Amino acid sequence: MVSVAILGAAGGIGQPLSLLMKLNTNVTRLHLYDIVNVPGVAADISHVATNSEVKSFLGPSKLPDAVTDIDLAIIPAGVPRKPGMTRDDLFKINAGIVKGLVEAIAENSPRAFICIISNPVNSTVPIAAEVLAKKGCYDPRRLFGVTTLDVVRASRFVKDIRPKVDAATLRVPVVGGHSGTTIVPLLSLASPPVELSEKEVEELTNRIQFGGDEVVKAKDGAGSATLSMAYAGARFADSLIRAQQSGVAVVEPAFVALDADPEGAAEYRNLGAGSLRFFAVPVELGPSGIKRIVPLNATISTYERKAIAVAADALAINIDTGVAFATPPAAQE
Numbered sequence: 001m002v003s004v005a006i007l008g009a010a011g012g013i014g015q016p017l018s019l020l021m022k023l024n025t026n027v028t029r030l031h032l033y034d035i036v037n038v039p040g041v042a043a044d045i046s047h048v049a050t051n052s053e054v055k056s057f058l059g060p061s062k063l064p065d066a067v068t069d070i071d072l073a074i075i076p077a078g079v080p081r082k083p084g085m086t087r088d089d090l091f092k093i094n095a096g097i098v099k100g101l102v103e104a105i106a107e108n109s110p111r112a113f114i115c116i117i118s119n120p121v122n123s124t125v126p127i128a129a130e131v132l133a134k135k136g137c138y139d140p141r142r143l144f145g146v147t148t149l150d151v152v153r154a155s156r157f158v159k160d161i162r163p164k165v166d167a168a169t170l171r172v173p174v175v176g177g178h179s180g181t182t183i184v185p186l187l188s189l190a191s192p193p194v195e196l197s198e199k200e201v202e203e204l205t206n207r208i209q210f211g212g213d214e215v216v217k218a219k220d221g222a223g224s225a226t227l228s229m230a231y232a233g234a235r236f237a238d239s240l241i242r243a244q245q246s247g248v249a250v251v252e253p254a255f256v257a258l259d260a261d262p263e264g265a266a267e268y269r270n271l272g273a274g275s276l277r278f279f280a281v282p283v284e285l286g287p288s289g290i291k292r293i294v295p296l297n298a299t300i301s302t303y304e305r306k307a308i309a310v311a312a313d314a315l316a317i318n319i320d321t322g323v324a325f326a327t328p329p330a331a332q333e
């Protein structure tokens with residue numbers, strides 16, 4: 001029995017993500033919540049011939065029911081970028097949306113896994129952590145910023161310059177955060193290994209860091225990545241569900257609290273994460289969420305080390321911004 005709530009289910013990501021979760025045969029109940037249009041989305045998806053039940057929840061008065069008795073909440077609610085905007089420009093609107101949704105989850109399903117897609121992930125995840133802590137139900141092993149799209153892009157973009165590579169099985173670790181230069185692909189640790197020149201590494205790194213901008217530009221005012229994000233979000237959710245159900249180790253990247261596994265985090269702290277509370281790392285998932293932060297067990301290049309240092313400076317600001325929003329400085333005393 002796996003009950004999943006998608007909050008923001010009528011949106012560009014929410015709709016295809018809801019469909020993909022309806023196709024997931026491990027899901028038994030699907031709660032679709034939005035502040036607009038969600039009855040139609042739910043009615044439509046409910047006709048797909050899989051065994052799960054689909055229920056629609058429209059508007060804030062239905063939010064508590066939408067998040068009652070759920071195992072997993074996926075949050076793509078909020079505004080997307082338009083050309084010329086950074087993800088941080090979305091903070092003003094999305095911070096409050098994420099805060100309200102996570103409060104409702106904490107009150108009604110305090111043990112649910114929470115996957116946050118809403119940008120800026122580098123700040124919305126710290127907001128969620130603060131909200132959960134205030135509600136007395138924060139477990140760092142159960143809260144995830146979804147960064148799967150970054151590794152999906154990394155695999156695909158390598159394929160673009162090395163056509164013989166299998167994009168579906170190539171794995172490139174991506175660490176740091178989820179915006180611009182906070183996204184740090186570790187191409188030297190691609191598995192299976194890929195030989196790349198210095199110039200290729202620089203160009204690929206830049207493309208992976210700014211892959212989101214390619215889509216924002218191409219959509220020309222109509223939003224940002226939705227379909228590839230729905231694929232990435234469904235992949236992450238499926239990994240989480242499989243790990244919980246079967247106990248089989250599944251590794252995925254995510255932007256998580258490093259204190260979910262202080263021992264596993266040590267290597268990343270030495271590589272440049274320093275004292276940051278949150279960082280994107282590969283995590284091994286198990287029945288209770290994060291089982292461990294997976295070590296790289298390898299030496300990264302000087303270029304990658306420098307990129308992590310750049311990422312860490314920006315991330316410190318993003319994380320502080322999120323924490324200060326959820327717990328204003330006067331209240332932190």
Ligand SMILES: NC(=O)c1ccc[n+]([C@@H]2O[C@H](COP(=O)([O-])OP(=O)(O)OC[C@H]3O[C@@H](n4cnc5c(N)ncnc54)[C@H](O)[C@@H]3O)[C@@H](O)[C@H]2O)c1
Binds near residue numbers: 078146226
């Ligand atoms: N983590 C990632 O890799 C990643 C990738 C792509 C997009 N995103 C982010 O995901 C978010 C959603 O993008 P989109 O393209 O689906 O946007 P969208 O505008 O198409 O959809 C957002 C949906 O959220 C709903 N919504 C707004 N306020 C809400 C509230 N308080 N409660 C519930 N639902 C609410 C809207 O009604 C809408 O249906 C954006 O912030 C975007 O930047 C993240």
Ligand SMILES: O=C(O)C[C@H](O)C(=O)O
Binds near residue numbers: 081119216224
């Ligand atoms: O680029 C964006 O604003 C959306 C998302 O974070 C992405 O990486 O595609």
